Amino acid sequence: MPSPSPSAPSPSPSAPSPAPSAPPDDCAGTVKIASNGSYTVSGGPGVVQSPGVYTWRCGTYALSAVSRADPSQKKASSVVVRAGASSVVDLR
Numbered sequence: 844m845p846s847p848s849p850s851a852p853s854p855s856p857s858a859p860s861p862a863p864s865a866p867p868d869d870c871a872g873t874v875k876i877a878s879n880g881s882y883t884v885s886g887g888p889g890v891v892q893s894p895g896v897y898t899w900r901c902g903t904y905a906l907s908a909v910s911r912a913d914p915s916q917k918k919a920s921s922v923v924v925r926a927g928a929s930s931v932v933d934l935r
Contacts, residue, residue, distance in 0.1 A: 866900065866901035866902060866926070868900075870900060870901035870926045871898050871899060871900055871901060871924070871926065871927075872898070872899065872901060872924040872925050872926060872927060872928045872929065872930060873896060873897070873898055873899075873928070873929040873930070874887070874896070874897050874898075874899050874922055874924060874929075874930050874931075874932060875894075875895075875896045875929060875930070875931050875932070876891070876893035876894055876895055876896075876897070876931075876932045876934065877893070877894055877931060877932065877933050877934060877935055878893040878894050878908070878933075878934035878935060879934075879935050880910055880911075880912055881893065881894075881910070881911040881912065882908040882909060882910055882911060882918070882934055883908065883909050883911055884906055884907070884908045884932075884934075885906070885907050885908075886904050886905050886906040886907050887899055887904045887906060887922075888900055888904075892911070893908065893932075893934055899924045900924065901924050901925060901926055902923075902924055903921065903922070903923045903924075904921060904922050904923075904924070905919070905921050906919065906920045906921060906922060906932060907919055908920070908934050918934050920932050920933075920934065
């Protein structure tokens with residue numbers, strides 16, 4: 844069985860793509876949560892109340908909101924926070 848020629852280029856495996864890195868500690872953006880009525884919103888860096896404007900660390904958050912007046916009213920949303928940018932969560 845003939846062996847491959849030493850001068851023949853061997854196929855090179857593709858380089859693995861770099862793993863996504865966590866945002867730096869100082870990466871933050873503004874999140875404005877709009878709502879009709881008051882909601883307790885969880886799923887972000889901390890539990891907050893709506894309506895309100897907050898500064899959150901960069902990242903993607905899956906949010907759950909429960910009406911403070913009628914806990915049977917629940918809503919869900921998500922938000923992506925980017926450095927220096929403003930994001931809006933509309934619970935109306």
